[in-house]
Amino acid sequence: MVQQTQHVRSRSLRLVAPLLAGAIVLSSSFSGGFIPHSYAAVAVTYKLVKQTDAIVTSGVRELSYKWVPSDSKQATEAVHVLQIDLTNPYVKLDAMGGPKGSVTTKQSVGAMAKETGAIAGINGDVFRTGIATEAVPMGAQITSGKLLVSTEQLTGMYAFGVTADGKPMIDQFKFTGTVTAADGAQFSLTGMNKSAYMTEPNSAYSHVDALYIYTSAWTAPERPVNSATKPTEALVVDGIVTEVSIGTPIKTAIPTNGYILRGHGDKTAADFIKTHLTVGQPVQSEYSLQSMTNGTTYAENAFQMMVSGHTLLVDQGAASAFTRNINGVSGGADRARTAVGYSKDGATAYLVTVEENGGRDGVTLKELQQILVSLGAWKAINLDGGGSTTMVSRPLGEFQVQLSHPTSYGTTQRLVTNGIGVFTTAPSGELKGITASGPKTLFVGGQANYSLKAYDTYYNPLDPTGLAAIWKLDKAIGTISGGTLTATKPGNATLSVTSGQATDKTTIEVIGEAQISQLTVEPSSRVLRPGAVISVPVKATLTDGRQLSIPAASIKWEFRGFTGKADGGKITVDQVQKNASVGYAIARYDGYGTVAVLAAGTEKMLEDFEKATYNVGFAGTPVETVGTTTISTGIPGRENSKVLVLDYDFTNGKGKRYANAVLNDGKGISIDGTPSTMTLDILGDQSSHWLRAEFTDAKGKTVYINVADKIDWTGWKNVRIDLAAGGLTGPSKLTKLYIVNQEQDQDERAVTGELAFDNLVLQYPPAQIAVPKPTIVMTVGKKEATVDGKKAALPAAPFNQGGTNYVPLQYIATKLGATYQWDNAAKKITVLRGDRMLELWSGSSKAILNGQRLTVTGSPILQKNNVYVPIRVITEQLGMKVEWDQKKKTITIH
Structure with a gap:
């Protein structure tokens, strides 16, 4: 589930127009924000382009599409569809939920499918996690003809169901029910198996003066938490009242053949229980769902299944007005999305997800509407999106379901409240x-x-x-x-x-070189010293937006300034060349290169917590944020060593929240000198919180530095922090390690969790790699130049070709303190200077700078065994500036 977005990304600059000839026309507009005057209204056509079409089982197909602009100049989004033939006698849809049918315990869609035997499925209803809550579905859930959760009193919430005779339906429902005592007294039921919430539109407490029914599907210890009510309860088994408790919850577990009636209010629901429900007497509870559009009343067994969602998206084959405020689901921003719909004839259901991972950002709800219309949906609703978006399916011939595409967390599936499962009842065939x-x-x-x-x-x-x-x-x-x-x-x-x-x-x-737009290597350390063992994971961002980790066996390494060996994703530095202050570890995949720049320096253990004698403490903001900070042993993966442990609980409070591990009563741990980086081992909890560190610099100023934008891992992980980029000057102190639960998308993150920290190591390479920065003046056609005002001879005169000025590479590289290598077979130049590696190809406009693909205006030229390079390209990409005097034909580099 996603929360309100407080900014709009540039890709949300869209407004949906009618469907034309299979393509969706979109023009510029900010959904929910202002329109900058720098943007003109430009019509852009988007369309679905089918990529794959596979059979899952008889009556079920899985299709994937790209959602692309017609000019193909922007990154494409990936759309995935389970297409279900509802007329197939062997196919059925059903609601999946928590383990063993619990409505108060979440699990992943994959786990739901495995438990229930589904051969495919998607996540379902929206749910609350931002406050203390059991996180049950916000709307109704019917599983196998049994109502497990009622609707909430909210405006504009729609649900998807399949009737007992196999017909799909999308409608807005309300729960109605009545309890009849043995003496004939009656009282209205407000809901079934519901968490506490604020009703709409009157913002009332859901359980005040109300009577609710709780079944064995409710497995949470309270019925419910934070209800602002004192319960009076009656346990009913096989239609007979077996226990009544006035003012306190019943402790007896609810049997499968029973339920608890929970009431509040001395003159209302609680009074009804006290006055009319007597142990040993029969009681009758009846309930149903009523359409809010036509008033039709449905018994629970009128439906095979039902899963609720959020706003209506498509009605009668066209994008509908949103029936509910979409800010709470970041409707105007690009996010992962989940939706369900059906065709005009009711014969086909569509379970739809849109990816958000790597270079794929997802789509706005307006785009999702048009995607659904393009697929053929006659009516459709939005389901939970963001980190909850998940699709699983059973590949042909396989016995278990698999992820159909990455989630926002990669291969990790978020625990969700329910889902829509696809089932087959087909007999064994040949x-x-x-x-x-x-x-x-x-x-x-x-x-x-x-x-x-x-x-x-x-x-x-x-x-x-x-x-x-x-x-x-x-x-x-x-x-x-x-x-x-x-x-x-x-x-x-x-x-x-x-x-x-x-x-x-x-x-x-x-995957080949031509598909790569960026290659990155993130070394665990950048200190160049003999014996250093450095982890060097390499990742590729492809031109289609995919981000993939490249296996170590596929990477070829080149070392400059030192000798070493690479094995299993790690490089070991053997010897550093004499007088070398910088080393280059060049990673190549299929000829495409990137570089990890290492510098001579030292490493120092800042803290391993084994002998720490200072105090550590917890501080939370707002005051409702609670937790503890300790130096402990026995933590998984560090059972026999001491580590810093941060436990936090964001259950209460509102807005942005902070959980701080405060070091040495806020006085901090002293850091000598000015290290450029720090590495630390972190035990992650996959909470998706923002992890930061607080320092005090040499002038007493507070400096905040990012540790991780998102804690998206479990287990121990070594993380590198760039202190120099954060502006930290020494001597300094590390005062806090803390997490931020940002206000936006809070329900995407864990409410409670535990982190641990160990082995804080500082790296002290030179503050900056020294490179010459001369002022060079050259004139086109002349073999004379000046370097810092002194005359110098050129091996060859600069020349102009096609409007581009060229200079001899050997001369310019030497003067700028760069080294280069010419690959005659590939007609490629590799230039290394400071912290940069630039590669250019003769006769090509492509270039690569530190692993990032670029397009340049000129390419190297080979003449008379001399290599000439376009002056502006070579110098500016290496960190210098160029000025061109057209009248004097002079080139100035400085």
Whole structure:
């Protein structure tokens, strides 16, 4: 679930227009914000482009699309669809929930599917996590014809259901119910299995003076927390009152054949229980859902299933007005999205998700409306989005569901309150076909194992034991032996598998240099010293927005300024070359390069907490934020050593919240000198909070430095902090390590959690890598120049070609303190200067600066065994400035 967004990203500059010939026309507009005058209204056409279409089971297909602008100049978004044939006799939809049917315990969509036997599914209803709450669905949930949760008294909330006769329905419902005592007295039921909330539009406490019913699906210890009421309760088993408790909750567990009536108010619901419900007497509880659009009343078994959501998105095949304020779900911002809808004839249901991961930002709700219309939805609603967005499905021939696409957390699935599951009731059939199971994306030098899977006439999995497999590649992107594919060069190929008369084909992609827009390496340390062992994970951002980790075996390393070896994602520095103050660890994948710049320096342990004698404490903001800070042992992964532990609880309070681990009563830990970086081991809790550090610098000024934008990991992780970039000057002190629960999207983050910190290590390389910064003046056509005012001879005269000035590379590199290497086979120059690596290709406008792909206006030229480079490109990308005097034909570098 996502909260209100307080800013609008540039990609949200859109307004939806009608669907034209399969493409959606969008023009510039800020949804929910002002329109800067620098923006003109420009019509942009967007469209869905199908990428894949796969059978999940009989009556269910999984499709993926790109949501792309017609000019293809922007990053594309990825849309995923489960298309369900509701007329298929073997397919049904049902609501999934918490473990063993609990409505108060969350679990991932994947875990829901595994528990229930679903062959596909998506996340469902919105839920609250920003306050103390059981986080039950905000709307109604019906599972297998049984109402588990009622609706809340909220405005504009819609639900998706499938009726007992298999017809889809989207409508707004309200809960109605009545309890009838043995003496004939009656009282209205307000809801079933509900957390406490504020009703709309009157902002009243939901449980005050109200009567609620709680079943065995409610497994939380209270009914509910923070209700602002004192309960009077009656336990009913098999229609007979077995226990009554005045003013206190009943402690007896609710049996599956019973329920608890919970009331409040001396002259209302509680009084009804006290006056009319007697132990041993029968009681009757009846309830139903009523359409708020036509008044029709439905018994719970009138529906196979129901999952609620949020606003209506599509009505009668067109984008509808939002029925509910969309600020609470960041409707005007680009986010991951989940939706459900159905076709005009009611024969097809669409379960839809939009990715938000890596370079993919997701979409606004206005865009989601048009995506749904493009898919053919006649009516559709928004479900929970953001970090909750999840789709799982069972690949053909597999027995278990898998993630259909990354979540906002990568491969981690958020725990959610419920979901929509897709189920098959098809009987076992005969062998119909086989399929190749294994990765679709590889890297050069990487290996992947493929196995043979089988499926029957209903596209459900069969045991492939005894089926022999023959594997073949149609293109030489690698070698295949016994189901193990070794990728040797980039490209796409078809991998086929044959067993008897059955065959299957799958497309394999080996990522190549041309697909990379940025290559990054994040070394665990940048200190250049003999014996240093440095972790060097390498990641690639592709031109289509995907962000992928490249396996260590696919990376080739080059070392300049030192000797070393690379193994298993780590480099070990053997010897540093004499007088070398800087070393370059160049990572290359398929020829594409990036660099980790290492500098001679020292490392110092700031704190490992083994002998810490100072106090540590907890401080929370606002005052409702509570927690503890301790130096403890026994923490998983550090059982036998001391670590700093921060426990926090953001259950109460409003707005932005802080949990601080305060060091030495706020006086801090002293840091000598001015280190450039600090590394520390952090035990993450995947809470998605913002992690920061507070320092006091040499002048007593407070300096805040980011540690992690999002705690999106569990287990111990080594994290590097750039102190120099944060502006920290020494000597200084580390006073706090703290997390921030930002006001935006609070319910995307954990309310409570625990972090731990260990091994705070400082690095002291030179504050800045020294490079010459001369002023060089040259004249086109002349072999004379001045360097810092002194005359100098050039090996060759600068010249102008096609409006671009060229100078001899050897001369300019030497004067700027750079080194270079010319690769004659690739016609490529690699230039290293300070903290930069620039690569240029002869005859090409492409360039790479520190792993980032660039487009430049000129390229190197080889003449008479001399390499000439475009002066503006080479100097400005290496950190210098260039001035051109057209009249005098002079080039000034400074």
